[in-house]
Amino acid sequence: MNFRVGQGYDVHRLAEGESLWLGGILVPHHKGTVAHSDGDVVIHAICDALLGAAKLRDIGTHFPDNLVEFKNIDSKILLQKTYILVKAKGYEIVNIDCTISAQQPKLKSFIPEMELKMAEVLGIDADQVSVKATTTEKLGFEGREQGISVNAVVLLKKL
Numbered sequence: 001m002n003f004r005v006g007q008g009y010d011v012h013r014l015a016e017g018e019s020l021w022l023g024g025i026l027v028p029h030h031k032g033t034v035a036h037s038d039g040d041v042v043i044h045a046i047c048d049a050l051l052g053a054a055k056l057r058d059i060g061t062h063f064p065d066n067l068v069e070f071k072n073i074d075s076k077i078l079l080q081k082t083y084i085l086v087k088a089k090g091y092e093i094v095n096i097d098c099t100i101s102a103q104q105p106k107l108k109s110f111i112p113e114m115e116l117k118m119a120e121v122l123g124i125d126a127d128q129v130s131v132k133a134t135t136t137e138k139l140g141f142e143g144r145e146q147g148i149s150v151n152a153v154v155l156l157k158k159l
Contacts, residue, residue, distance in 0.1 A: 004091060006053025008098075008152040010044040014145060022100065022107070022148075023114025023131055024076045024121060029105045033148065036065035040075035042114065042131065045152035046096055047075075047082040053156045054086045076121045083122050091156040093124055098152035100133040101142045107133035 014020075018032030021040040033039030047059045056062070062085065063070050063078050070078075083093070096118070100107060111131045119126040136143040 002158045003094070004053040004055075004156045006049040006051065006154045006156070008045040008048030008050070008052060008154075009149065010041045010048065010059075011141075011147055011149040012039045012041050013147045020105075021075065022110065024079075024117035025110060025113050027105060027107070027110055031104075031145065037063075037070055037073045037078065038075050041148055041150045042098060042100060042152075043075040043079050043118070045098055045150035046118070046154065047078055049096070049098075049152040049154040050082050050086050050093075050156070053154050054089045054091050056085055056089065076117070079118065079121050086156065087159070090159050092159055093122060093128060094155040094157050095128045095130070096152065096154045097130040098132070098150055100131065100148065100150050101136055102133065102148040103135050103138060103143050103145050 012033035012035050014031040015034050020027045020029045020032040021038045023042040051058055114131045115129045116126050119129045141147040
């Protein structure tokens with residue numbers, strides 16, 4: 001099989017006083033994600049998409065949230081480690097596409113930096129990484145600013 005598609009999804013609760021890491025960058029906001037790691041929902045969803053495409057299970061299998069070694073870990077490290085696993089299985093990234101669902105903060109101005117940062121971490125061209133953001137029109141947990149979610153899709157090709 002020359003091409004594989006993977007889908008990933010992640011959610012984190014938002015709380016006052018926490019940091020908001022998205023796509024490998026720190027986004028200034030009065031709320032951040034509550035998580036065992038740094039809570040970067042963008043990277044976590046992409047990791048799951050990569051692992052799924054390569055039939056390597058999910059992020060929790062490789063980086064369990066009950067191990068102290070992953071407490072407050074920078075998710076960029078998890079992304080690097082995930083891609084090493086994917087490449088070891090004989091695949092490389094064609095492209096990544098993800099959508100962040102959050103009522104606040106407005107993310108449009110941060111997206112180019114997220115795309116560049118994740119491409120740099122993965123050693124791929126920034127043109128291969130697409131990030132979009134949307135609100136939920138004040139509906140659901142994202143709309144009430146209780147949480148943030150990300151859907152990600154990746155396409156891999158056999159080396």
